[in-house]
Structures are given as structure tokens and as C-alpha cells.
Amino acid sequence: MTSFAGKILRVDLGTGKAESLKVPEEVYEAVLSGKGLEAWYLYKHIPAGADPLGPDNILAFACGALCGTGAFLTGRWTVACKSPLTGGWGDANCGGLFAPAIKQCGYDAIFVSGMAEKPVYLYCDGKNAELRDASKYWGMDAMEAEKALHEDLDGACRKKPCIACIGLSGEKLSLISGICNEGGRIAARSGVGAVMGSKRLKAVVLAGSLPMRSADPDKIKALSKELGRKLLKMTLPSGLGVFIGFGGRMMGHLPYMPMDGALTSYMFREWGTQANTSLAITSGDGPLKNWAGTPKDVRRMDMVYNPEHINKIETAKYHCYSCPLGCGGKLNIRGRKYVEFDETHKPEYETIEAFGPLLMNWSLDSIYQLNELLNRAGMDTISAGNTVAWAIECYENGILTNEQTDGLELSWGNTEAILALVKKMVAREGFGDAIADGVKRASERFGGKEYAMHIGGQEPGMHDARNDPQLGVHFVAEPAPGKHTVGMGIEYGAMSLCDICSWAPPAKLHPKKEDLEDTETLAYVSKANACYTMLVDGAGGCYYGQMMGVHMWKLVEYLNAAEGWDYDGDHYMEIGERIQTLRQLFNIKQGIDPASVKLPKRMLGEPALSSGPLKGVTLEKNREQVSSHWRAFGWDDKTGVPLKGTVERLGIDRLTEVDAG
Ligand code: SF4
Numbered sequence: 001m002t003s004f005a006g007k008i009l010r011v012d013l014g015t016g017k018a019e020s021l022k023v024p025e026e027v028y029e030a031v032l033s034g035k036g037l038e039a040w041y042l043y044k045h046i047p048a049g050a051d052p053l054g055p056d057n058i059l060a061f062a063c064g065a066l067c068g069t070g071a072f073l074t075g076r077w078t079v080a081c082k083s084p085l086t087g088g089w090g091d092a093n094c095g096g097l098f099a100p101a102i103k104q105c106g107y108d109a110i111f112v113s114g115m116a117e118k119p120v121y122l123y124c125d126g127k128n129a130e131l132r133d134a135s136k137y138w139g140m141d142a143m144e145a146e147k148a149l150h151e152d153l154d155g156a157c158r159k160k161p162c163i164a165c166i167g168l169s170g171e172k173l174s175l176i177s178g179i180c181n182e183g184g185r186i187a188a189r190s191g192v193g194a195v196m197g198s199k200r201l202k203a204v205v206l207a208g209s210l211p212m213r214s215a216d217p218d219k220i221k222a223l224s225k226e227l228g229r230k231l232l233k234m235t236l237p238s239g240l241g242v243f244i245g246f247g248g249r250m251m252g253h254l255p256y257m258p259m260d261g262a263l264t265s266y267m268f269r270e271w272g273t274q275a276n277t278s279l280a281i282t283s284g285d286g287p288l289k290n291w292a293g294t295p296k297d298v299r300r301m302d303m304v305y306n307p308e309h310i311n312k313i314e315t316a317k318y319h320c321y322s323c324p325l326g327c328g329g330k331l332n333i334r335g336r337k338y339v340e341f342d343e344t345h346k347p348e349y350e351t352i353e354a355f356g357p358l359l360m361n362w363s364l365d366s367i368y369q370l371n372e373l374l375n376r377a378g379m380d381t382i383s384a385g386n387t388v389a390w391a392i393e394c395y396e397n398g399i400l401t402n403e404q405t406d407g408l409e410l411s412w413g414n415t416e417a418i419l420a421l422v423k424k425m426v427a428r429e430g431f432g433d434a435i436a437d438g439v440k441r442a443s444e445r446f447g448g449k450e451y452a453m454h455i456g457g458q459e460p461g462m463h464d465a466r467n468d469p470q471l472g473v474h475f476v477a478e479p480a481p482g483k484h485t486v487g488m489g490i491e492y493g494a495m496s497l498c499d500i501c502s503w504a505p506p507a508k509l510h511p512k513k514e515d516l517e518d519t520e521t522l523a524y525v526s527k528a529n530a531c532y533t534m535l536v537d538g539a540g541g542c543y544y545g546q547m548m549g550v551h552m553w554k555l556v557e558y559l560n561a562a563e564g565w566d567y568d569g570d571h572y573m574e575i576g577e578r579i580q581t582l583r584q585l586f587n588i589k590q591g592i593d594p595a596s597v598k599l600p601k602r603m604l605g606e607p608a609l610s611s612g613p614l615k616g617v618t619l620e621k622n623r624e625q626v627s628s629h630w631r632a633f634g635w636d637d638k639t640g641v642p643l644k645g646t647v648e649r650l651g652i653d654r655l656t657e658v659d660a661g
Pocket of ligand 1: 073074075095096268318319320323324325326327328542543544545
């Protein structure tokens with residue numbers, strides 16, 4: 001017995017046909033589930049040159065191998081497709097209860113192709129899978145639609161359903177839209193919401209209650225007991241968040257210390273990801289003023305965004321499925337300036353950074369409003385923030401006029417103008433409509449390409465590669481470029497991958513100085529990062545579990561116990577390598593030229609900043625480092641195309657001949 005459901009659901013919105021297909025065991029052995037299963041299926045079934053917003057694109061929803069086994073931090077689901085934003089591989093990831101809901105319907109993944117003639121939702125309860133009319137929900141924001149579906153269906157289902165749906169941004173085909181679940185949590189990246197909108201698929205409603213299983217539940221229980229003890233071990237007096245910004249200032253002056261998993265888990269429990277904001281502002285990690293500012297520009301802004309302010313208005317914490325940490329929270333925001341809502345999710349670090357320091361916006365209250373507005377619309381806050389930053393810099397430099405911006409004075413830190421512009425982007429009105437497809441399209445239309453911060457078409461996550469050059473390699477080399485969740489030099493030390501993988505270099509690298517060079521060792525660090533991340537995604541794991549390191553979150557032991565296997569770390573890292581190579585092959589099939597994907601000049605340090613922790617830093621070696629990374633993967637170091645020998649070694653040719661049936 002393994003943890004896999006063993007089947008996928010294939011739905012054609014054009015014909016209305018839904019069929020259950022068995023997946024050969026060798027596929028699970030090769031790529032696990034989650035993003036691996038998606039990579040296998042989408043590489044094989046999306047034709048070359050498919051229109052991302054056309055019927056040939058396939059939208060996949062998958063849970064990971066460990067979902068439902070009792071392994072901690074394994075409740076993430078991944079949505080994947082051909083991205084309309086980049087034209088290549090696209091994926092996004094979210095938590096909540098939707099991942100186990102897929103497995104409880106008897107599937108590891110759901111693949112949706114075609115386009116419906118009128119709005120529909122997919123209903124599945126483990127016995128039946130059918131398309132239903134969604135006309136009455138079309139036009140609702142993501143939270144309204146989810147609420148209305150619950151009101152209509154809860155009593156009629158044996159189990160309260162889990163729902164993933166799009167808001168207005170997805171319906172209006174904004175290329176920076178995502179897919180929401182559980183009241184505005186969002187799988188935000190790669191324009192996945194626009195693909196769902198193009199298919200006129202408003203929601204996926206899952207109400208199955210089939211059992212989930214594993215090969216060795218006792219072993220998993222023991223591993224989770226040990227992990228739970230470690231995760232909850234560290235406690236500190238409350239109120240320490242005010243010192244985090246000071247810690248960021250000191251970072252450049254202290255010797256390199258690998259982060260410890262216990263400290264990371266404490267930070268997530270106490271504050272969530274927003275703990276990073278004031279640290280990022282002062283340390284050089286967080287981009288300021290459209291990636292061109294220095295801490296001098298935002299002096300003491302770390303106190304505005306210190307995490308204790310947000311903790312004070314937190315009314316409840318929440319957890320993803322099978323996670324004892326609970327980094328999510330609900331906030332009471334009633335009556336705050338700019339705010340039209342009573343409640344919002346605790347904003348993630350990425351959201352605060354993208355609408356705070358990136359725009360020189362000093363209003364924390366406005367962040368609550370923007371967070372709720374964008375979650376309801378289902379728009380990616382990272383992409384939206386980068387796009388607004390571009391608009392402000394264009395306006396400040398006379399590239400955009402008042403006439404073009406519908407009268408909005410887009411100066412740095414103009415909170416009212418930022419709020420008004422985002423509302424227009426969500427509604428696709430006037431100037432907001434013109435820039436609602438992200439910064440690349442906006443700059444192609446209006447100019448200001450030098451201020452447009454995108455990598456291969458996608459806006460980068462809120463971490464500065466000049467502070468972590470390893471991240472600069474992943475921003476470029478990742479098949480979904482610009483994602484910040486594939487690997488960072490500053491996390492490599494904590495992960496201790498060298499203890500499970502014979503070729504992963506020892507974790508003793510300073511993330512700033514030595515990383516500026518191009519060495520074989522560094523190429524294997526970035527390869528190890530990428531392979532392990534793909535493995536985590538195949539397992540359905542949380543990136544924050546990954547950050548805690550292999551001695552705390554024992555992924556290899558968990559997988560062996562779940563599947564009844566006895567593989568070592570090298571074997572599992574090869575699974576990660578296979579998934580990443582499949583995603584790269586997907587891009588090659590779709591006509592992407594990996595060598596054309598580059599960091600914007602500003603992110604390379606051209607020109608270099610004149611003060612602050614990133615003073616004088618340039619990433620001159622980034623291009624060579626990307627080539628070395630490709631070489632370490634067995635891909636051509638000039639073109640990024642996987643070499644024939646690599647494809648054979650990983651058994652990909654054989655794997656793509658196998659089909660579900
Ligand atoms: S750490 Fe946070 S995001 Fe990760 S599984 Fe737990 S609650 Fe979800």
C-alpha cells in the first residue's frame with residue numbers, strides 16, 4: 001500500500017465529459033504526486049504553441065504524496081498550467097483544506113481542458129464528477145462566491161465541501177490573477193486565475209470523504225510526534241517583534257550564522273511570514289522604492305511594519321491541514337483608516353513589502369485594505385505591487401501623465417492614489433485596465449521599460465538578489481521565472497541538504513560574498529536547492545517546513561514510511577531533478593528560450609546602490625552562474641536545453657510514453 005490515490009480525474013469543459021483514469025505506478029515512483037504528476041501530464045498533453053487562454057491549455061489541481069498520511073506540514077495544493085504571463089510553465093501553491101479534499105475524492109490530481117460555453121463549476125464527491133451551471137456565481141468576488149456555494153451546497157452534501165474559485169480578476173482575464181480558497185487565501189502566481197477564467201470555470205467544489213492512507217502509519221505518527229515536539233519547543237517572551245528591524249541592521253555586521261529550524265518555527269508561530277518585513281527593510285532583503293531605494297529612503301519604516309502592530313489586532317490563528325504551526329491569522333480591521341472591511345487575513349510578508357516599502361507607502365492600515373481587496377479579487381499582490389511601483393516611477397519621471405492615469409497623482413507614498421489605482425486594476429477600468437496584465441505588458445504599451453521589474457514576464461518575489469545572489473540564479477533559471485520559493489543561499493545553511501545527498505555541497509557558504517563568484521560548488525548548491533524544492537512540491541510539503549532543514553522535517557523518512565519504500569536521499573533528489581527537468585522540457589516544447597530570460601539591470605546592481613547594506617553590490621557573475629547551474633543539471637550551458645544523455649538518465653523518454661488510462 002502507498003499513499004497515492006492511484007487515479008486522476010480528467011475533465012473536458014468543451015464536451016462536458018469527466019473520466020477517472022488510473023495512473024501507472026511507475027509514474028508515482030518517478031515523480032511522486034503534486035507538481036511532479038502535473039509536470040508529467042502537462043508536458044505530455046499540452047500541445048506546443050497552445051494558447052494559454054485557449055481550450056488546449058490544461059489547468060491542473062494536485063495534492064502531494066504525503067497529503068493525508070499524518071505527516072506534518074504537507075497540506076499544500078499546487079495548481080499548474082501553461083502560464084499566460086510567461087508563455088511557459090506556470091504554477092502556484094496554496095494551503096488550507098483543499099489538498100486533502102482532492103485525495104478524499106479519490107484522486108491525486110484533477111486536469112481540466114477545453115472551454116465551457118457558459119460559466120460552470122466542477123462538482124465532485126468521490127462518486128460523481130459533473131459540471132454545473134455557475135451563472136449565478138459569476139460576477140461575485142472569490143469570498144462571495146465561496147460563501148454562496150456553501151449556502152447552496154452544504155446541506156446537500158454528506159460533507160462540507162472545499163472550494164477553490166476565481167474572483168473578478170480571473171473572470172476578467174487579468175494575467176496576474178490567481179485562484180482562491182477558504183475565504184481569500186490564494187494560489188497567486190503565474191496567471192493561473194486567468195486560465196481558469198478563460199475556461200469559464202468559476203469554481204472547483206470537492207465533497208469527497210474517502211479514506212487517505214499510508215504504508216506505515218505508526219512510523220509516520222512517531223515522526224510527527226518528534227517533529228511536533230521540536231516545532232513547539234522554542235518560546236520567547238512576547239513583544240520581541242519590535243527588535244526585528246534592529247536585527248536586520250546588524251545582519252551585515254555579524255559573521256554568517258545558519259538559521260536554526262527552531263527559531264524559524266517560533267517566528268512562524270508567533271507572527272507568521274510578516275515577521276520578516278522589518279528585517280527585510282533594514283537588512284537589504286526587501287526591495288525598496290521599486291528596487292532602487294536604500295534604507296535611507298525609508299528610515300524607521302521598520303517600526304511602521306514591525307510585526308507587533310499586526311499581532312495586536314489578530315483575533316484568531318489558523319493552520320493549513322496537518323500543520324501544528326498555524327502561521328495564518330485573522331485580523332479585526334473594523335474602523336481603520338482607508339478600510340472598508342471588518343476582517344482580513346493576516347497579510348503575508350510579500351503583500352506588505354509589495355505595497356509598503358516598495359511604494360514608499362507608510363500606511364499599515366492601507367495594507368489591510370489592499371490585502372482584502374486583492375484577496376477577494378483574486379489578484380497576485382506581488383505582481384500588482386511591482387506594477388504599481390512601475391507606474392509610480394513612470395509618473396515621477398514624466399513617462400505617464402495625469403491624463404493617462406485618469407487624474408491620479410502617482411507619487412511615491414501617495415496612499416490614496418495607490419488605493420484608487422488598485423481598485424481600478426481590479427475592476428479593469430481606465431488606466432487600471434491598461435496595466436492589469438502586469439508590468440511587462442504595461443511597459444510595452446506605455447514605455448518605461450527600464451522601470452519594469454519582471455523576469456521572463458513575471459514580476460519577482462519580494463527578496464533582493466543583490467542581498468542573496470543564489471536567489472538571482474533561481475529567479476532566472478527557474479522554469480517559472482521570478483519565483484522566490486525555489487531556493488535561497490541564506491536558507492541553504494539551515495536545510496543541511498549535504499546530510500541527505502552525496503553531491504550537495506556542505507552548508508558553510510556565506511550567502512553574500514562567496515556567492516558573488518561563479519564556482520562549481522555554487523552551481524551544485526543551486527541545483528540541490530531546486531531539486532529539493534521539487535521534491536517538497538511532489539510531496540505536497542510547505543516551503544517553511546523545507547526551510548527548517550532535513551534534521552527537523554524528515555522528508556526522506558516520511559516518504560519512505562508513506563510509500564513503503566527504502567530509498568536514500570540521493571534517490572529522492574533525483575526525483576526532484578526529474579521534475580525540474582520535465583518543467584524545463586515543457587518550456588522548450590512551448591518555444592521558450594531560457595537564455596533570453598534575464599534579471600532586470602537594476603536587480604543586477606546596474607547602477608550600484610550608493611548606500612545601505614547593498615552599497616556597491618553588482619551581480620556581474622549572474623549569467624555565468626546560471627550557465628553553471630544548467631551544466632550541473634546536465635542541461636546545455638549555453639541554451640538551457642536538457643541534454644539527450646540527461647533525459648535518458650532520468651528515464652524521461654520512457655516516462656512520457658506511459659499514459660493514464
Ligand atoms: S507553516 Fe503556515 S503555510 Fe506552512 S503549512 Fe503551516 S500554516 Fe500552512
